[in-house]
Amino acid sequence: MALLLQCVGVFFYLKGGSAIETMLFMEMGLEQANSKLVENIIAWVFLIFGIVAFLKPDKYLLVIISLLTLALAYIIKRQAGSPFTEWSIPSHFIRIILPIGILLLATNKQKNIRGAYWVLLVGLSITFITHGLEAWSLHPRFIDYLLISSEKTLGIRFKQSSAEIVLKVIGTIDILVALSTLVFPKNAVFYWMAFWGFVTAFARVTELGLGLYPEVLIRAGHWLVPISLVWLNEIRNQSKVP
Template identity: 30%
Template structure:
């Protein structure tokens, strides 16, 4: 088998497929770990539906087992059925989290989750495109789908910053305290947050208009940084929050690679 240099491998649909493959597995793993440790599902079943704690517990663990099997199936071969099942789970989970939260700003989490609903579809699309004779070409709709996902992620994050999300303020103050030992006034943190929000919204609009290389690189770096802050702020045991945000920096990377691939030729 011919060996390709790493750069040439990445700038191919095969490389994009592998990145999406790893992203999807890590993303599903985050849900599995959340279910294993106790999630909003059991709370909803007990509080809202009146289930016993035992029934809710085993239901939650059954869903976790289902996701493990689904992750293995998707890793081996994505098909319409397993893609559809994962998308349905993500939609239902987002609704449960939204309804069970009972607090402001969770509509933003619901909108942000919409961007990840297309992740399984994107994964399947790239896989099917690899099977075609002209697999070196990238469909326009596939490229736009990736950009629209990025738009949702960064636009929603920007709105949260502009609305001075309390959790984001805590991240700023907590991160500064962790690294410097000093404490920032909340008013200063709010001003920083508003500035970040403006930048995020601008970046989101730019990627929807045209995927400039520097914009995508910024998204990769910023997505990785904000995801990693979940661990910095709350400790290593908050790793599930990092895993669930892996698409925040891998999707911009995928978009960057697709943009490179599409330059020689771009299907209609």
């Protein structure tokens, strides 16, 4: 389900205009209409592949989705249109690695289930650590999310200086949580990651409205993968019982 939602989110994200169109038009000299056409084709590829992979998780298809997601992250990094785009690949890492985790789970073998657990855990941890570093570095967008979303949803109005302190605390927690899961993988921590992953993804909507729902869908792995890790952690624990 996480991969399907992610692909649906990418579809609507690309339909609204992205770094792909900019690269094709500005760097490769393709006409704007043709650049948009190519971008729309890629959007449909993500959607169709996501639906097919949800219905029948074919290994080749899952690898292609992973590579396409990696390519998209690289293009965003290359365009460098906003702060911290150079961290796009580690920031998107759970989206990139998610199809590989599903590929391992699809085999339904015990050793591959353990492999899927670690693939998803490491991918999620890298994404959380990267977001934590961005927060600690006072990512301008994160400050906007905090200032605007807290006022709209909680009625709390932060000063800029206070928001920066809160953001550094959030960044520290994200990093510590991600590192702790690699050493002491506890279900309670995974539930926290699921909650916080959804809150931070939905901050795009609370800041600028429902029109940004694709941004929430793209980040489905941020809040659904931790839930799957709870399930996989239980399987791992059961396999250790004689």
